[in-house]
Amino acid sequence: MRAAILSTGDELTTGRTLDTNANYIADQLLANGFEVVAMMTVGDYPERIETAWRTLFEQAEIVIGTGGLGPTADDLTTETVARMLGVPLISDQATANKIRGFFEAMGRQMPANNLKQALFPEGATILENDMGTAPGFRFQFPSPRGALHGVVMPGVPREMKHLMADRVLPWLQALRSADEAWRSHTFQTFGISESALDEMVADAVDPTAVRLAFRAAFPQISLRVTVQGHPGDLEARLAGAAAAIRERLGEYCYAEGDMTMEGEVGRLLAAGGATIAVAESCTGGLVAHRLTNIAGSSAYVLGGVVAYSNEIKQSALGVDAATLARHGAVSTEVAEEMARGVRRATGADYGLATTGIAGPGGGSAEKPVGTVCIAIDGPSGAHSHRYQLWGNREWVKLLASQIALDWVRRAVLGQDPSASAVLRR
Amino acid sequence: MRAAILSTGDELTTGRTLDTNANYIADQLLANGFEVVAMMTVGDYPERIETAWRTLFEQAEIVIGTGGLGPTADDLTTETVARMLGVPLISDQATANKIRGFFEAMGRQMPANNLKQALFPEGATILENDMGTAPGFRFQFPSPRGALHGVVMPGVPREMKHLMADRVLPWLQALRSADEAWRSHTFQTFGISESALDEMVADAVDPTAVRLAFRAAFPQISLRVTVQGHPGDLEARLAGAAAAIRERLGEYCYAEGDMTMEGEVGRLLAAGGATIAVAESCTGGLVAHRLTNIAGSSAYVLGGVVAYSNEIKQSALGVDAATLARHGAVSTEVAEEMARGVRRATGADYGLATTGIAGPGGGSAEKPVGTVCIAIDGPSGAHSHRYQLWGNREWVKLLASQIALDWVRRAVLGQDPSASAVLRR
Numbered sequence: 015m016r017a018a019i020l021s022t023g024d025e026l027t028t029g030r031t032l033d034t035n036a037n038y039i040a041d042q043l044l045a046n047g048f049e050v051v052a053m054m055t056v057g058d059y060p061e062r063i064e065t066a067w068r069t070l071f072e073q074a075e076i077v078i079g080t081g082g083l084g085p086t087a088d089d090l091t092t093e094t095v096a097r098m099l100g101v102p103l104i105s106d107q108a109t110a111n112k113i114r115g116f117f118e119a120m121g122r123q124m125p126a127n128n129l130k131q132a133l134f135p136e137g138a139t140i141l142e143n144d145m146g147t148a149p150g151f152r153f154q155f156p157s158p159r160g161a162l163h164g165v166v167m168p169g170v171p172r173e174m175k176h177l178m179a180d181r182v183l184p185w186l187q188a189l190r191s192a193d194e195a196w197r198s199h200t201f202q203t204f205g206i207s208e209s210a211l212d213e214m215v216a217d218a219v220d221p222t223a224v225r226l227a228f229r230a231a232f233p234q235i236s237l238r239v240t241v242q243g244h245p246g247d248l249e250a251r252l253a254g255a256a257a258a259i260r261e262r263l264g265e266y267c268y269a270e271g272d273m274t275m276e277g278e279v280g281r282l283l284a285a286g287g288a289t290i291a292v293a294e295s296c297t298g299g300l301v302a303h304r305l306t307n308i309a310g311s312s313a314y315v316l317g318g319v320v321a322y323s324n325e326i327k328q329s330a331l332g333v334d335a336a337t338l339a340r341h342g343a344v345s346t347e348v349a350e351e352m353a354r355g356v357r358r359a360t361g362a363d364y365g366l367a368t369t370g371i372a373g374p375g376g377g378s379a380e381k382p383v384g385t386v387c388i389a390i391d392g393p394s395g396a397h398s399h400r401y402q403l404w405g406n407r408e409w410v411k412l413l414a415s416q417i418a419l420d421w422v423r424r425a426v427l428g429q430d431p432s433a434s435a436v437l438r439r
Numbered sequence: 440m441r442a443a444i445l446s447t448g449d450e451l452t453t454g455r456t457l458d459t460n461a462n463y464i465a466d467q468l469l470a471n472g473f474e475v476v477a478m479m480t481v482g483d484y485p486e487r488i489e490t491a492w493r494t495l496f497e498q499a500e501i502v503i504g505t506g507g508l509g510p511t512a513d514d515l516t517t518e519t520v521a522r523m524l525g526v527p528l529i530s531d532q533a534t535a536n537k538i539r540g541f542f543e544a545m546g547r548q549m550p551a552n553n554l555k556q557a558l559f560p561e562g563a564t565i566l567e568n569d570m571g572t573a574p575g576f577r578f579q580f581p582s583p584r585g586a587l588h589g590v591v592m593p594g595v596p597r598e599m600k601h602l603m604a605d606r607v608l609p610w611l612q613a614l615r616s617a618d619e620a621w622r623s624h625t626f627q628t629f630g631i632s633e634s635a636l637d638e639m640v641a642d643a644v645d646p647t648a649v650r651l652a653f654r655a656a657f658p659q660i661s662l663r664v665t666v667q668g669h670p671g672d673l674e675a676r677l678a679g680a681a682a683a684i685r686e687r688l689g690e691y692c693y694a695e696g697d698m699t700m701e702g703e704v705g706r707l708l709a710a711g712g713a714t715i716a717v718a719e720s721c722t723g724g725l726v727a728h729r730l731t732n733i734a735g736s737s738a739y740v741l742g743g744v745v746a747y748s749n750e751i752k753q754s755a756l757g758v759d760a761a762t763l764a765r766h767g768a769v770s771t772e773v774a775e776e777m778a779r780g781v782r783r784a785t786g787a788d789y790g791l792a793t794t795g796i797a798g799p800g801g802g803s804a805e806k807p808v809g810t811v812c813i814a815i816d817g818p819s820g821a822h823s824h825r826y827q828l829w830g831n832r833e834w835v836k837l838l839a840s841q842i843a844l845d846w847v848r849r850a851v852l853g854q855d856p857s858a859s860a861v862l863r864r
Contacts, residue, residue: 025654027475029466030663032459036480041454050452051487055461055478058652062476062498069494073487085634086653087641119829125634145830170657172834229455292724292745298731299724302745306723309799309832317751320717320727320743322736326785330744330755360751374734407734 015190017048018074020056020066022081022091023169027057035080035174041229042178045238046186047196048076058088064098071162076189078182081169083148085128091166092151096135099155103133106140106149113147141165141181146173150181163189197252198240201259202269202278204420205434208235215262224255232409233416234275237263265433268423275419276304282426283314288363290422292318293331293356295343296370296386300415316360321352331355344369344381346398349389353398357391364425365391368418370403372410386414390421390431397421399432440615442473443499445481445491447506447516448594452482460505460599467603471611472621473501483513489523496587501614503607506594508573510553516591517576521560524580528558531565538572566590566606570598575606588614622677623665626684627694627703629845630859633660636691643687649680657834658841659700662688690858693848700844701729707851708739713788715847717743718756718781720768721795721811725840741785746777756780769794769806771823774814778823782816789850790816793843795828797835811839815846815856822846824857 019039025031033055040050051073056062063082070077082091096103110132117124131148134140141150150167165182167174203211208230215226215237225240239259241251260267269278283290292301302318305311319330324343327333332355333348341347349367357365370386377383384405389398401417403410421431444464450456458480465475476498481487488507495502507516521528535557542549556573559565566575575592590607592599628636633655640651640662650665664684666676685692694703708715717726727743730736744755749768752758757780758773766772774792782790795811802808809830814823826842828835846856 024652026462027465027478028469028652029462029464029475030654031656032457032462034457037451037454037457039454040452044453050454051481052491053452053480056476059476065498066477073490084653084655086637088652120827125632125638127637128634170655172657227453227455291751294724294727297728298736298740299719299727299743299745302719302724303722303728303836306745306747306797307833307836311723312747312801315723315745315747317747317755318724318745319755320724320731320740320745322731322740322742323785326716326742329784330742359754360748372731376737408732411728411732 015048015076016051016074017043017076017078018051018070019043019053020070020077020079021054021169022056022058022063022066022079024057024088026055026081035169035171038171038175039078039080039178042183043078043186044227045196045198045240046183047190047194047242048186058082058090060090060094060097063090063094067095067098067164071157071164075160076163076165076186078165078167080167080174083131083150083166083168085125085130085147087127089130092133092135095153095164095166099135099137099153101136104136105129106132106134109140109149116147141167141177143168143173143177144180145176146170148173150177152182152185194242195245195248196240196242197248198238199252199256200271201237201239201263201267202234202273202275203237203263203266204234204268204275204416206235206266211235211237211266215259218258218262219255223251226259233413234268265429268420275416275423276308279419279422279426280305280308280311280314282423283364284310286426288426289314289316289361290364290366291316291356291360291362292418293352293365293367294318294320295322295327295352295368296372297368297411297415297418298322298372300411301366301368301418304415304419316362319356319359327352331359342381344371344385344387346387346389346400349387350391350396350398353389353391354396363392364422366418366422368414370410370414372407372414374407384410386410386417388414388418388421388431390425392425394425394428397425397431440473440501441476441499442468442501442503443476443495444468444478445495445502445504446479446594447481447483447488447491447504449482449513451480451506460594460596463596463600464503464505464603467608468503468611469621471608472615473611483507483515485515485519485522488515488519492520492523492589496582496589500585501588501590501611503590503592505592505599508556508575508591508593510550510555510572512552514555517555517558517560520578520589520591524560524562524578526561529561530554531557531559534565534574541572566592566602568593568598568602569605570601571595573598575602577607577610620670620673621665621667622673623663624677624681625696626662626664626688626692627659627698627700628662628688628691629659629693629700629841631660631691636660636662640684640687643683644680648676651684658838659693690854693845700841700848702733704844704847704851705730705733705736705739707848709735711851713851714739714741714786715789715791716741716781716785716787717843718777718790718792719743719745720747720752720777720793721797722793722836722840722843723747723797725836726791726793726843729840729844741787744781744784752777756784767806769796769810769812771812771814771825774812775816775821775823778814778816779821788817789847791843791847793839795835795839797832797839799832809835811835811842813839813843813846813856815850817850819850819853822850822856
């Protein structure tokens with residue numbers, strides 16, 4: 015079945031917001047065996063929204079839309095869809111009560127226009143949204159080509175992803191005919207470029223039987239392996255293809271399935287009953303933030319120190335003034351003392367440290383912007399390494415945090431942490 | 440004049456690559472007074488590409504396309520445009536020579552299909568590309584609505600940006616009639632819902648003369664005020680509308696223009712020559728990460744402590760064991776001791792602290808998930824407050840970090856920090 019994606023919002027057509035929703039939905043549709051024939055974006059004008067829906071339904075049997083479900087006057091999707099379908103808007107009592115309850119729980123007066131979010135085109139199926147006040151909905155209508163299906167979700171990425179996973183994908187899977195099944199398996203990689211990855215796995219599988227899709231979501235690249243056909247032998251075919259890819263990827267694959275680096279690090283620490291503390295200079299709290307994004311991380315994250323100034327490196331982490339003077343704050347020597355210091359101060363099993371120059375200022379000929387030193391101190395001793403990273407401030411922080419987390423993963427697995435991230439471009 | 444944007448490529452419709460070109464072009468068009476009425480993305484199929492061009496020309500006088508100009512068989516834009524225009528493809532000798540020279544200079548044999556990049560629809564104006572082998576081109580054709588204009592550029596962002604700046608924008612500026620211009624001004628708000636904001640400003644300006652656009656990028660909501668018309672009085676009309684909105688927003692507006700909360704906090708700290716250190720429990724490093732995302736933040740961020748465990752709250756921040764025992768780790772009393780402790784340990788002018796329950800576990804009847812205490816200790820003394828936030832772990836962390844940053848902003852401005860965020864219970 016052919017699908018299309020519609021993104022609605024002035025913030026998109028004016029270039030103020032980068033649309034990541036359409037990209038995410040396209041990837042999910044591909045993984046579930048739907049071909050995306052077109053993606054479209056329009057601003058908050060009823061006639062443009064209606065034209066877009068009609069245009070996309072001429073090319074696809076399923077149109078998935080985001081945006082325009084908010085409570086304000088420029089949120090026009092619901093009434094536009096109702097007009098296109100020629101049906102009235104109906105208020106859903108359960109949704110209205112939920113919205114009222116949401117404001118009551120906050121002890122706030124509900125603005126009257128919020129009840130707009132309880133209106134749906136007659137006949138639509140409501141997609142309950144546990145993450146916000148605006149539910150999504152789906153609808154269908156007949157055409158000479160057969161039934162056409164529309165889905166509408168809020169434009170807030172978090173809410174959209176929740177609705178995709180919980181309400182939309184299960185429905186899409188049921189919609190697809192039974193003799194046309196798909197199975198896929200995902201590998202998460204780090205430390206290798208997309209083109210090098212492509213070369214590495216190019217002839218590992220038969221391209222007419224197995225589809226490989228790369229997706230670069232910096233700083234990790236995922237590789238999805240998909241097989242399609244009769245349900246009978248799909249699992250066996252997928253297992254064979256995955257085994258061939260797994261062998262090629264080797265240590266560049268840090269996890270399989272839907273797993274982040276911080277999730278994998280947390281899983282390994284929790285499984286081993288180990289604890290960690292971090293001492294961050296150039297990453298400025300990002301490593302601790304990522305570690306503590308994982309639910310249950312208080313079981314293994316003791317805490318950390320953001321040591322931006324040299325004084326704090328000395329007072330909180332016990333870095334030697336002589337080491338700072340001799341090697342400079344950005345050095346493997348200082349990184350090791352930071353890692354050892356935070357480990358000692360907290361009693362953690364692993365002490366992890368970053369120090370570097372995120373830029374744009376602060377670089378020198380000897381230590382240009384992007385110079386980053388990582389160190390870990392743990393049960394098997396101390397390791398450190400100096401990297402030359404690239405890109406802007408945000409990019410250097412993110413890449414340094416990824417390498418640092420990969421060091422923990424490798425250390426817990428008993429590998430040499432400094433083997434991390436060849437970053438072949 | 441109305442404009443539309445077309446992005447071409449299978450890598451976009453399969454979700455493999457995030458399309459940043461359309462966002463960039465939309466922003467550039469807006470800045471130059473063109474309204475983008477639609478954006479569309481299609482894969483590398485001639486019929487889909489032609490349908491997209493035709494669809495967009497129905498809605499806009501200018502269509503700007505990217506992608507499909509490469510040398511390979513799936514690069515189909517040029518031949519599709521020629522077919523749509525009903526004109527033959529003509530080889531451009533100068534371009535062909537340049538492509539041959541490019542390969543000669545590298546000492547490589549030129550694959551024959553590269554000469555495809557020297558073909559253009561008859562009558563097209565070539566847009567020379569100094570950054571790659573594929574030039575762009577533009578074309579025009581008559582319609583009952585007047586002349587319609589098309590632009591085609593390579594999909595490589597670097598080459599597209601170069602052609603936009605050097606070839607496309609100067610031509611667009613010449614095309615625009617002198618009596619049609621746009622001006623806009625943006626307000627950044629926090630602590631108020633989008634719908635309440637809408638009600639607050641609803642009748643502040645004449646909606647037929649001033650356009651208001653909200654953008655919720657959690658946890659902040661921006662409001663853009665736009666006026667359109669003859670260039671002569673635009674600045675005065677914008678200033679009048681902005682003044683009316685500014686008065687309504689009051690203290691909910693934390694900054695004007697393109698400014699984040701951490702950017703505004705940094706600006707205020709730097710301007711006042713003040714320093715800050717943070718003690719984070721539930722935000723787990725996110726406040727420090729956001730503060731240090733700002734270039735130059737090492738001038739005012741001394742550092743911080745991520746105090747996840749009670750032991751670190753005591754050892755690194757000097758929180759009293761008795762306070763922990765009496766009030767629990769999530770309390771305004773502990774938050775104040777954390778803020779005071781990090782200020783004392785670092786010598787910062789401001790000590791900022793967060794402690795709370797981000798969830799999903801760890802809540803109780805008395806202190807449910809989302810309970811967050813914020814404290815600041817500074818030149819004008821200590822303040823603290825307990826908030827009841829909501830949502831999942833990521834949301835609680837993000838919202839708590841935003842409130843904490845707003846506390847710094849208010850403290851530096853000499854306001855009562857605990858007046859921040861009506862979002863509290």
